[in-house]
């Protein structure tokens with residue numbers, strides 16, 4: 001250990017969060033309908049597997065794109081040789097057009113303002129390196145994607161200060177919550193460099209209202225700080241209200257020629273909208289030429305391979321394909337979301353009303369034995385080990401209210417989703433019968449007397465020290 005760097009040995013990576021521990025437990029006992037029907041069903045992974053058939057049929061009809069060929073001629077050598085960090089122009093053109101199409105072509109993007117990165121993970125970290133120094137802070141609304149602790153803080157030394165949002169208004173951002181977070185950062189002697197939002201939100205599965213976007217724009221303008229909008233789920237909006245991107249909100253206020261236009265940066269990736277997290281394709285879009293130049297230089301550390309860029313440039317230039325894919329994928333996501341919501345309702349469990357994403361934000365507060373994060377961890381362990389579902393506790397997303405869970409619906413078959421709903425229903429029935437609730441009350445008394453296991457304590461204390 002002594003021979004290693006502080007970075008290599010510090011624990012701010014966040015891998016001991018229940019979010020990642022759930023994945024590890026799933027790996028030890030993964031559900032398979034034939035080989036392991038009693039195994040754990042993975043509902044903690046925001047993967048989109050619903051439209052692979054559309055991608056596969058495009059690949060079958062366009063064999064040249066994946067076969068290193070253009071007009072029937074091999075371009076293997078061209079792709080295999082050195083690529084500079086600016087990316088293939090044909091791919092950048094196709095990607096900005098795809099981004100505009102997802103936003104209903106209400107906005108346009110200039111490929112010269114785009115920086116390619118190895119996924120949104122790399123895009124977010126690169127932006128931190130460009131916009132903040134170690135010890136400076138970004139404000140993030142809670143609940144937020146658990147990976148941000150790693151992506152924004154770990155290697156950069158940047159701090160996250162939470163903007164506390166609550167269920168009382170559907171976890172929307174308010175002016176007072178923003179101001180409070182800003183004051184909190186100042187109390188901790190942290191210089192605030194910006195706000196980072198995820199729109200549509202992971203884990204809420206909702207899009208931001210025009211009022212929220214306007215509030216954020218006015219706030220960053222008044223404080224003269226940056227705004228990063230992670231729009232990785234922008235193509236998944238499957239229900240009303242319709243999606244308003246940060247670019248549209250800025251343009252509606254005619255802010256193109258103001259400072260704030262240069263202070264807003266968008267993060268995108270094909271991991272969710274096209275369901276290609278393994279391809280590692282992400283991007284930063286910024287109107288700030290200095291940020292674009294710095295991020296381009298930094299992108300050397302996480303480029304997208306030429307082969308992948310070539311394949312996707314051909315795929316995304318096929319307008320018939322993109323328009324069919326976007327519509328069909330959203331239709332399928334809506335169907336899945338409806339299945340999950342009604343399955344949970346049947347088990348007496350409600351969800352925040354969602355209109356986007358690959359998951360629902362599920363309210364299990366009534367199933368807690370007490371209104372504490374220890375009780376949330378106990379429920380999570382029961383659901384993981386006894387019910388066989390890996391879902392993500394709200395505490396791993398830094399939610400301030402115990403009892404909320406993120407449940408994914410797009411990474412499994414319909415049959416598996418139905419099975420998961422049967423399992424949860426039987427579980428709820430078993431714990432709400434009289435005898436069981438007596439037992440549970442007894443268990444609560446016993447467990448209060450006993451000290452919590454070291455493991456549970458470690459998880460909950462980690463999750464509730466977002467400032468660490």
Ligand SMILES: Cc1ncc(COP(=O)(O)O)c(C=O)c1O
Nearest residue numbers: 119120121145198202269271277
């Ligand atoms: C909000 C958000 N940002 C970034 C990422 C990372 O995405 P990528 O696979 O493109 O690195 C995720 C992945 O779940 C996410 O939900």
